[in-house]
Amino acid sequence: MSGGVVRVAVDIVIFTLREGVLQVLLIRRGVPPFKGKWAFPGGFVEEAESLDAAALRELEEETGVSDVYLEQLYSFGDPKRDPRGRVLSISYFALLSSERELRSGTDAVDARWFPAYDAPRLAFDHRKILDYALVRLRYKLEWTTVGFELLPKKFTLTELQRVFEAVLGRKLDKRNFRRKILKLEILRALDERQRVGVQRPARLYKFSATEFEKLRGRGMIFPF
Amino acid sequence: MSGGVVRVAVDIVIFTLREGVLQVLLIRRGVPPFKGKWAFPGGFVEEAESLDAAALRELEEETGVSDVYLEQLYSFGDPKRDPRGRVLSISYFALLSSERELRSGTDAVDARWFPAYDAPRLAFDHRKILDYALVRLRYKLEWTTVGFELLPKKFTLTELQRVFEAVLGRKLDKRNFRRKILKLEILRALDERQRVGVQRPARLYKFSATEFEKLRGRGMIFPF
DNA sequence: CCAAAAGTGTTGGTTTTACACCCATGG
DNA sequence: CCATGGGTGTAAAACCAACACTTTTGG
Numbered sequence: 001m002s003g004g005v006v007r008v009a010v011d012i013v014i015f016t017l018r019e020g021v022l023q024v025l026l027i028r029r030g031v032p033p034f035k036g037k038w039a040f041p042g043g044f045v046e047e048a049e050s051l052d053a054a055a056l057r058e059l060e061e062e063t064g065v066s067d068v069y070l071e072q073l074y075s076f077g078d079p080k081r082d083p084r085g086r087v088l089s090i091s092y093f094a095l096l097s098s099e100r101e102l103r104s105g106t107d108a109v110d111a112r113w114f115p116a117y118d119a120p121r122l123a124f125d126h127r128k129i130l131d132y133a134l135v136r137l138r139y140k141l142e143w144t145t146v147g148f149e150l151l152p153k154k155f156t157l158t159e160l161q162r163v164f165e166a167v168l169g170r171k172l173d174k175r176n177f178r179r180k181i182l183k184l185e186i187l188r189a190l191d192e193r194q195r196v197g198v199q200r201p202a203r204l205y206k207f208s209a210t211e212f213e214k215l216r217g218r219g220m221i222f223p224f
Numbered sequence: 225m226s227g228g229v230v231r232v233a234v235d236i237v238i239f240t241l242r243e244g245v246l247q248v249l250l251i252r253r254g255v256p257p258f259k260g261k262w263a264f265p266g267g268f269v270e271e272a273e274s275l276d277a278a279a280l281r282e283l284e285e286e287t288g289v290s291d292v293y294l295e296q297l298y299s300f301g302d303p304k305r306d307p308r309g310r311v312l313s314i315s316y317f318a319l320l321s322s323e324r325e326l327r328s329g330t331d332a333v334d335a336r337w338f339p340a341y342d343a344p345r346l347a348f349d350h351r352k353i354l355d356y357a358l359v360r361l362r363y364k365l366e367w368t369t370v371g372f373e374l375l376p377k378k379f380t381l382t383e384l385q386r387v388f389e390a391v392l393g394r395k396l397d398k399r400n401f402r403r404k405i406l407k408l409e410i411l412r413a414l415d416e417r418q419r420v421g422v423q424r425p426a427r428l429y430k431f432s433a434t435e436f437e438k439l440r441g442r443g444m445i446f447p448f
Numbered sequence: 449c450c451a452a453a454a455g456t457g458t459t460g461g462t463t464t465t466a467c468a469c470c471c472a473t474g475g
Numbered sequence: 476c477c478a479t480g481g482g483t484g485t486a487a488a489a490c491c492a493a494c495a496c497t498t499t500t501g502g
Contacts, residue, residue, distance in 0.1 A: 006269070008230045008301070008312060045230070047310070051301035075299045075314050077232070077275035086271070088232060088312070090299050158481075175483070176465070183463095199479040200472035382454075399456070400492065423452040424499035455498070463490070471482070 008088045010055045011042035011126065013073065013133040014063065015116060016096040017150045022166045023113040024130065025102075026122070027062065030110070033083045034123030038114070040130075042089070055092040062111070064103020069095040069149040074132055081125045089124070093133045095149035117169065141167050145186060148207040156194055156202035157181065232312045234279045235266035235350065237297065237357040238287065239340060240320040241374045246390045247337040248354065249326075250346070251286065254334070257307045258347030262338070264354075266313070279316040286335070288327020293319040293373040298356055305349045313348070317357045319373035341393065365391050369410060372431040380418055380426035381405065 014025040026038040041062040045054040051072065060066045073091040081089065102111065114120060119130060140146045141164060148155075150163050161177050181187065188208040193201035238249040250262040265286040269278040275296065284290045297315040305313065326335065338344060343354060364370045365388060372379075374387050385401050405411065412432040417425035 005229050006232045006312075008232070045301070048303045050303060051299060051312075072298065074296065075275060077269070077314070079272045079274060088230075088275075090301070156481085173466075174481090175467085178482080179484095180464090195473080197479065198474050200481045202481055380454090397493075398454090399494085402455080403457095404491090419500080421452065422501050424454045426454060450502090452500090453498100454500100456496090457494105459493090461491085461493105463488100465486100465488080467485090469483090471480105473479090473481100475477090 006086045006088050008045045008051075008090060009042055010045060010051060010058055011040040011089050011091045011129060012055055012059055012070075013040055013091065013093040013130060014059070014096055015093065015133075015137060015150070016100075016113065017098045017163055017166055018113060020162050020166055022116040024116040024119060024133075025063065025096075025111060026114055026119065027111045029123055037123040038112075038120050039123035039126050040091075041111075045090075051090050055090075055094075059094060065096060065100060068100075069146060073129070073136060076125055076129065078125065089129070091129045091133070093136060095137075095146060097150060097152055099152045138167055145207065154190060154192065154194075154204040154206050156196075156204060158202060160205075230310045230312050232269045232275075232314060233266055234269060234275060234282055235264040235313050235315045235353060236279055236283055236294075237264055237315065237317040237354060238283070238320055239317065239357075239361060239374070240324075240337065241322045241387055241390055242337060244386050244390055246340040248340040248343060248357075249287065249335060250338055250343065251335045253347055261347040262336075262344050263347035263350050264315075265335075269314075275314050279314075279318075283318060289320060289324060292324075293370060297353070297360060300349055300353065302349065313353070315353045315357070317360060319361075319370060321374060321376055323376045362391055369431065378414060378416070378418075378428040378430050380420075380428060382426060384429075 016023050016025070025041060027041050029035050029037055029039050041058060043054075043058045043061075045051060046057075049057070052070070055070055055072075056066065059068065059070070070092055071094075073093050076089045076091065079086055081087065116130070116134060119127075121127075122130065137146075147160065147163050147167075150167075151159055157178055158174075160181065161172055161174065164177070165172055186208055187205040190204045190206060192204045194204050195201040240247050240249070249265060251265050253259050253261055253263050265282060267278075267282045267285075269275060270281075273281070276294070279294055279296075280290065283292065283294070294316055297317050300313045300315065303310055305311065340354070340358060343351075345351075346354065361370075371384065371387050371391075374391075375383060381402055382398075384405065385396055385398065388401070389396055410432055411429040414428045414430060416428045418428050419425040
């Protein structure tokens, strides 16, 4: 029994959709190293705390949100990634539905949303983490149901399409998109409508978890 | 700056194909905890060593093989997963081509291949790691080109089909399988043949990386 | 000539893509 | 009656699943 002793941090890539743009939450570092640079929210894992619990705790501490979609992304362990010494980063990615607000205590100067595809220079190796998170998000959007996590409980089909377009970075055909989504039978059409502008109100839908379970059974949803 | 101090280990799920069966390498633990139980090869990450380097080193130390397909799988950090104290496990999975032999020094009593879908009881939380590795392997087999890593440089289409069948756990149609693989245009047909039994010799193929690169460009191969 | 695995096409159903117009609403 | 986004169908191409016989070889 041997082995070097290491400190372990979690870093969380939090995505949301604002004004039809995929955005990521960054925090400006107030202390060295990389003081003044933008970085992902995160922090050290505590004694007797699981990795998932640490990620949830940091998320809650830094943004005030809980009960969000969260999954482990990758572990970065280059011995030189942190100039302070050996720090392992277990990265997570989280999806925040577009109607949710950060805790108002979160100082606007220190925490800001940036377009995920046009982020500033990042501290540490966080650029690599972001790239990896984007790959993962694009992939999961197409093959799983995580896309709904970026929307409120009730949403229109056009809003859902905007999520796909913002993440994938390309326009989709409205008719084909609707046919494909509806054929999955994972949405429940509501009687309610929503007026967005001056035009015809759009029907609202909600994600139907029971239908989703059937899909999992058919092996159509990938578990990671 | 704070944070609990943790020891970090890598654990490696090594798959290969023997006699048409997907197998996984296990090592019998000679010391507590879980003395006598089977576990994945692995060990502690050293000072100034990256996670990937640690995984490669352990692989080489415990099996004598190097230059294999290796990718990070997931990090397990339940604080109670190791009775000795806080040990993080960064799990990896590796694919060994079927013709490669372990170092003969590897004692047959202490290191053995087991059918991956019928493994014995495992130490620590290694059962969870194995399940996760199998999910990942099945998925990557269908969507990437990792399948070739389980075969020698030159192989017949039937051998390739056996890899798919062993990993996916179901029979595939020979004609459909061949059409699908050949349509990808990632194989180069060789002039050589290989006689396996008494019957008609089978044509040999090799994986063609240049064609593979074209596929990546078309977005048909997922990068993880 | 027998046994064994290699090799090879067709058809029907499903899925995907490309594409354009009418509808409901408020002002 | 205009502007705006909501909502809808069809046809061609590509893809997928099911299915059986002939070929080559050594003994």
